Amino acid sequence: MVRIKTSRKCAFVLLAQFLAIGYFVISTTSSDKTRLRVALENSADDEPETPLNQDDNDTPKGDKPSVAQNTSAYDTDIVIGVPTIKRPTGVVYLDDTVRHLINNRGKFVRLVVLIYIAEEDAQWTNETARSIEQSFSKEIDAGLIRVITPPKDLYPNWDTDMKITLNDARHQVKWRSKQNIDASYMMEYARGLNTKYYLGIEDDVIPVADYLDRIWQHANEKWSENIIYASYCPLGAIGKLFFNKDLLTVSTYLRTFWNYKPLDWLYFDLKALVACGYPRTDCETRANAVVLEYPDSLFTHAGKVSSLVKNES
Template sequence: MRTKQVNLLISFVAVTLFSFSCFCISKLTQTYNQLISCRSHVLEFRENMLHLKNKTEHNRLELLRALNQMKYEITLKENVSRSLDEKTVTPRENETESNRFEALKFFLPHLRQVSRIYPDVIISKGKTNVTFALGISTVNRGTQSYLKQTLNSIITRMTPSEEKDSVVIVSVADSNEDYLKSVVDMITKRFKRQVKSGSLEVISVPAFLYPDSLHGQQPTEVSEFKSWQRKQVLDFCILMLYAQSKAIYYLQLEDDIIAKRMYFTKMTDFLHNITSNNWFYIQFSVLGFIGKLFRTEDLPGFVQFFLMFYKDKPIDWLLESLFQAKMCDPAENFRQCTTRLKEVLIQHKPSLFQHVGIHSSFPGKEQYFKDPVLEPTVCTAAGAQDSRSRSGAARAQEDAHYSGSVAVEPLAAGAHRSRLWPPPPHRWLPLAHARLAVAAGRLPAGLVWGDAGTKWQRVGHLSCHCRKQTRKTGV
């Protein structure tokens, strides 16, 4: 009996333990499933938080970009309003400026529906009544820019009195707002004193001033180059019209040149030493349209001629054509006309400006144009030219300062460096200044593109006898 009770007790305990184990296992399984579900919810929540974080960061960047754009536009508006507040002009002067740009409507029919034609003034103190206005038109050249070294050369080589009696105008002829912003930032940071005194101004050419014909429906390489030339003529004309009311004389420059030391003083002295006042224009460089000095009162006539034929020729060719049309008699032959041009053309020797830009403003084009008369040369019996008026170290230091740090390999013992050092690559590049140089009765030094069957000719290294023969034959 007692044994039976013990067995029943043991059985009861075993059943109880088994039931409790099953209950615990069931609870553990349920708890595990709940943990798995919670883990899934936690992972989903984490993904949502990461998505929200990325979206928040994107929105923050968008807001910062919009804020910076608003700040930039506010700065531009403040500069414009400040220049307008400080500029005291009478209504008659405003009307004159408006009428001056109204002349564009005659040659550009798409502007006849525009109420007011005037470039956007970005930085200006309204400086007027000075002797010289220096105009520089600039466009985006991609990764390469020469504008900073050009302005550094032009402005730092003026004396304080010369800077006070002049105004440098930079015209941004590019629709790229990022490039305009970079130019404005560079000028306001690098040339604070000149901006504050009003000696340095920045304008922008609105896109609506250009005709739609500059952008063909099916552009080719030839049509794009033609459009680039036509746009360049329009850019120069707009800059000339803007600068007309600011000074007595206007000097045309480009954004990839450097100026010679004391160029402003030499230019002023040369102008004062001219006995006759009956001059057409004065050139301080034979390259293209660089270094051409005009009277501002004559600028409307030049602009009208340029606009009349802006679709046909580059602006330096148009200037030469206008010079021949005004100075040559219809009864004269070409040789007599060339002789007359040599007598009338006023040129400063040596040139005061040198072209340093290799990357052209036309995409994909490289140019190695150099002014052949930047320094006086001596023709020796062997035909060599010596243009070193100062030590090579001084010239290298100056060139490195104004045209960037360039490593030049030293010459071997007994070697001589020519003016064509380093030599340009073997290219067929037409030089516009060669025609002007030959018309003036001299040969350009350096490499010149010859006729269709010729290649580069080292005209600058011919002997004196060869120079004479070349002038006679024209080859």
């Protein structure tokens, strides 16, 4: 029998109605099978089935990353957000991306890979959750990987609440607007995990070896009060790192302007928003000063098929 747990740990101050999180803790009664923690409350009409059953008396494993003793003010050092949705051709890059994230992390241990199945298709969500459980059972059991899905009330009514902006086609506006909402939600979830940093990527990228050690050293050495985010990849919104105390600000900003611009454009505008006054003299220089740029790209965009369905009306 599936047991539902309700948590408000990740609620927005301004947007709490969108961020109430429900958890399904999934396990089997057999000792040789792992437990997969998945939030299966989503906006699909049909409630997703659970891949496995859980006994009500079972205590889930992996509630916190436990590979190193916590001696800091944070429960984990970095949460890596990996959103994934169904691609029109059915191709899946997620397994390769997650495997490289795990295998290339070097000696870095205090992290959580947060896989966000950002789909409204319940069947695809269940199939993806099962696939992740089969591929990464040990990592899930250790708390290294978490899997979540959107709560039912996360997204707006696309027909009545969404405006057509930038003269884009309706399906493109929806695609990029949903990406903004998903990014905002993942930041709030990561903030609830009490992480020091949140790193946003995509589900079709490959990190270089020891990428986390390099990010950790660079961020800790270079970060200052005026920095709003750091960039470890020049491509779009990939590889952007945010400090814990800025997550509420940035996630609220994205949720506020979800309908207006693509995610990477909103990040670009955020620089000027926090750095420039009025009149806007020398704004470009000031804006660039609040972003910590790493000299090399630590991520390669390997996907060949976009999640955007280009031929929709």
